[in-house]
Amino acid sequence: MNTKIVIFALIFSAFQYALGQDKIDPERKKEIDTMALEKVRDLSKYISLIGNKETPWAEANRVIDRAVELFMEGSTISVSSLKRDKITDYKVREYFERLMRLNYDKVTIEWFKIEYVSDLEQQPDGTFVGVITIFQRFKGENKDGSVYVDVTKKDITIFVKRKETQINGIIIGFWDVLLGDIRVKETSKK
């Protein structure tokens, strides 16, 4: 009996050791966390630029292309409004094109409190998955003085995959950060 326990403990330890071997270095993990946060901040800048009526049309279209590249294929972005109870999901490009065409004279969108709600964790296939939460303040103004303001809490799923590419004949390994669905959690007046 004791021999069986010892053998089991040894096998269990070996298994744990083998799992530990695939675990990423803490410094590398910190770097990946930073990369993912940076991508979300990039998205916030793009959304501000696309929604801003003062952004030239050519610039806005260029930015839409850059913003779409941040996402995984098939991702959707949820939209809510204080005027409606329903939350609508749009495909990423459709969301940005609608954002550019919003019927306000002036649009200001600001993201704040960008932080991890669920840490990036490595899946069996090596991909890291996590969730970052953001707060968005949206303000739409018209020349007639009417103003719409809301604050929405949204969750963004993050995927980080290890990939390789060739640059000038040399293989470079890099971390590809892609955003998944953006879901509305709650909407309030301010």
Place this chain on the structure above:
Amino acid sequence: MKKTSYLLIFALITTVIFSSCKTKKKIVDNNSNKIIKVDSTPVKPVEEIVVKPRYDKEKMKKELEFMLNDKQRANSMENKRKLDSIAALNPDELELKDLITKTNNNLTQLVNLESTQTKLNTMMQNIADAAVANNIELANKNITEVLTYFANETTPVLPKIGQSYEKPTTIKEYLHLIKDRKIYNKKIENMVLDENGKIKELTLNKK
């Protein structure tokens, strides 16, 4: 009386002549009594004059080869000083002269790279500053200026955070990203030039 005087004068003259002979004899006698010492010790042969060489050929060659292969820009100023002191010795060997020329060209290129790197960092910061000021026209003008340093618009840019590479992009896209972010928070880590002196690869890392 006259006889006596003549006798006295004769005696006087004789005395003078006699005493002068005695003095000469004495001088002659003194010289003939001198002992000449002969040095009997053996004569030393003339020492072989060894001409010390101006420089150690092998050591100089090793130093030059090390500097030639040293790609670290941080060492370029120090290596330039070392090279100048080696060149001042003016070695005769063709191989050494050739190494000096190659090392000099290499170091000059490294020093120029350092200067280009500093300039580019400043220009990229200018793009961010123009964007912060909402001067998109100026930001785009700065982008066009930076692109002239590169082989083409699709020159690969490898952004890094610490030891980890982010997804590579092109220089044109990266410069527009600086404009969109309104921040340039990286520094140039490495530049690879093509045969025309244009940048064909750029690596950036977080400041």
